[in-house]
Amino acid sequence: MSKQAEPKDALFTKPYWDRPVPSPGEAGDASADPIFHAVGMALSTWESAECALATLFQVMSRAETANAHNAVRRAFGSIESSAGRRKALEAAAEVYFAPDWENPVVKKPFKGLMLAFEEGSKRRDEIAHGMAYGVTSNNNHMGSFLFPAEYNTQRTTPWMSNRDDPFAFTRAKYRYTSTMIHGLVKKFGELHGKVYEYISAIRMVNGVPAAVLDARHGDGAAKQIEALIAEQKTKAVADSGTASK
Numbered sequence: 001m002s003k004q005a006e007p008k009d010a011l012f013t014k015p016y017w018d019r020p021v022p023s024p025g026e027a028g029d030a031s032a033d034p035i036f037h038a039v040g041m042a043l044s045t046w047e048s049a050e051c052a053l054a055t056l057f058q059v060m061s062r063a064e065t066a067n068a069h070n071a072v073r074r075a076f077g078s079i080e081s082s083a084g085r086r087k088a089l090e091a092a093a094e095v096y097f098a099p100d101w102e103n104p105v106v107k108k109p110f111k112g113l114m115l116a117f118e119e120g121s122k123r124r125d126e127i128a129h130g131m132a133y134g135v136t137s138n139n140n141h142m143g144s145f146l147f148p149a150e151y152n153t154q155r156t157t158p159w160m161s162n163r164d165d166p167f168a169f170t171r172a173k174y175r176y177t178s179t180m181i182h183g184l185v186k187k188f189g190e191l192h193g194k195v196y197e198y199i200s201a202i203r204m205v206n207g208v209p210a211a212v213l214d215a216r217h218g219d220g221a222a223k224q225i226e227a228l229i230a231e232q233k234t235k236a237v238a239d240s241g242t243a244s245k
Contacts, residue, residue, distance in 0.1 A: 011191070012112035017122065019123065020176060025166050028134070028175070029144045045192070046120075049191040050082065053117070054076050055199065056198065076088060083118070086117060105214075105215040106211050129152065131147055133147070142167070145167075156172055203222075
């Protein structure tokens, strides 16, 4: 069997999370209302992805009782920053995968998932700390966008960097329409799904993470072992029924 492939999804690459850029002079929304709606959807969808990470942390902590699940979830949630929670996940992964953690086939899928969250969180923060308002220049209404706040040094420039851009006077490093934000909402939703795909890929099979079995013996090894175990259990039940007659 061939070795498990490294993740090649666009989701796991930095360019996938590049900031959406409107063309110079591109009009915004007719009003700020659709932006407000899109912002709420984006933040809610991002939180669902973060909730999925909490589940992953519970899995890697091997919490087996309801109280253990509750304690682990609350401990994870007490870490206030997304970056801090990702560090906690990596610390748990080192223990969960034991010596196989340093195997690139085991480590890279996890690293790819964490990179996606790292890059996605940048877009989430831009949305969370943005301001939606309409822009008028020379009596021409140019539409509404989500801009960074003017005081935000990190997300604005000290001067107008591109005078050919009719929005240069805002000094904003980004401006989002509701359509752009909805595009990010879709990506945040993909993150949520990828976490659960990863959880399935690292499920325990006979006391060993499935990803480790695939790394050691080739892609599909974990499923073969699961099938063999299921077959043995079925046979044991059948034999037990025959013996009791």
